[in-house]
Amino acid sequence: MKLRRTAIIAAVALIGTTVTAQQGQVVDYVITPRIFSIALDGSGETVLLGGTTMRTQEGGRALINLVNREATDGTKLVVVPSDLGRGRVGLRVEFSLLRAGQTVTAKFDVLSGEDAQRATIALTDATGKFILDSTGRPLYATFDAVRNRR
Numbered sequence: 001m002k003l004r005r006t007a008i009i010a011a012v013a014l015i016g017t018t019v020t021a022q023q024g025q026v027v028d029y030v031i032t033p034r035i036f037s038i039a040l041d042g043s044g045e046t047v048l049l050g051g052t053t054m055r056t057q058e059g060g061r062a063l064i065n066l067v068n069r070e071a072t073d074g075t076k077l078v079v080v081p082s083d084l085g086r087g088r089v090g091l092r093v094e095f096s097l098l099r100a101g102q103t104v105t106a107k108f109d110v111l112s113g114e115d116a117q118r119a120t121i122a123l124t125d126a127t128g129k130f131i132l133d134s135t136g137r138p139l140y141a142t143f144d145a146v147r148n149r150r
Contacts, residue, residue: 028057029081029089031112032144033064035123037137046133049075058083067098074098081145087115089145095123097131097139104131112145119143 035049054062059080067074075097082090089112096105106123123131123139130138 027083028055028148029062030055030146030148031062031079031081031091033077033079034142035075035077035095035139036141037133037135037139039137046135046137048133048139049077054079056081071098072101079143081147083147084111084113087113087147089113089116089147091143091145093121093141093143095131095141099134106131110141110143112143114146 031054033049033052033054034047036045036047038045049064049066052064054064054077056062056079059082062079062081064075064077067076075095077096078094080092082092084090091110091112093110094105094107096103104125106125108121110119110121112118119142121141123141125131133139
């Protein structure tokens with residue numbers, strides 16, 4: 001009976017440790033995107049998307065969908081983070097710009113994180129053409145990603 005009780009206590013302790021360990025492995029990401037264009041003379045900047053934070057877990061999709069109800073105008077941003085170790089986060093990004101019912105999309109990967117230098121990406125479509133803002137200026141993107149353990 002004493003041996004059985006010890007085995008049950010050990011099993012409960014082991015299960016509790018496993019559950020705690022699994023819960024301790026939850027990693028989420030706070031991603032701050034910035035989509036912008038710059039005036040040709042460098043004097044001004046127009047921010048299309050900024051000041052927003054996205055949250056998701058490892059391999060999960062973070063989404064910002066600013067397309068109007070009629071699906072004729074707007075922007076959509078999808079970001080999927082992956083932990084690359086050493087404070088670096090790989091971001092798989094898909095940015096779509098919708099105007100007058102036509103969609104143009106940029107798909108790319110970017111390195112971000114605490115130990116990575118911030119990259120500025122020129123947004124281009126599948127043919128390599130720049131994606132332009134409403135005034136005809138090329139769009140650029142930067143991303144800050146911070147990994148949090150819960």
